[in-house]
Amino acid sequence: MVPDISPQNNLEKKPPDNELKQNIMAAHKSQISIEVDLDENKIPEKLHWSAPDGGVSRQETKALLLSVWDDQSQEALRIDLWTKTMPLDQMKVFFHQTLVAMSGTFERATNDEKMAATMRDFCDYFAEKLELDTGNKNQD
DSSP states (O other): OOOOOOHHHHTSSOOOHHHHHHHHHTTOOOOOEEEEEEOTTSOEEEEEEEEGGGTEEEEEESEEEEEEEETTTTEEEEEEEEOTTOOHHHHHHHHHHHHHHHHHHHHHHHOOHHHHHHHHHHHHHHHHHTTOOOTTOOOO
8 A cells, every 4th residue: 555645644643753663662562681699798699681582581691791872971881790600711702702792783783894894803812812712703
């Protein structure tokens, strides 16, 4: 069906664009949750995350890095958590893999191939300095 875009019909009770976007956005909501068990000193002992739409329910993890963009203050806000039992060698691999993934995300979000390549070069340098065996996994 082709919409009628004649000027006469355009003036009739058409919801504003922001209302249309809200209606589309409200069609489905998804929830991702993080559960943190703390010791008496408020140090994480256990971390669990759930994403029901992705089939994840109380999946245990040893570390997580979460960043959100605050549009009003124009800054990134972060939650960086890891348990007391997160092994140092795994933390280094976790950071490396996160940096590699961020390179790919940056490229998809900005279409800036040159900077993404520079970021990947840094990931290679990071892995080399930490003597990580990446097995050429620097493919996001």
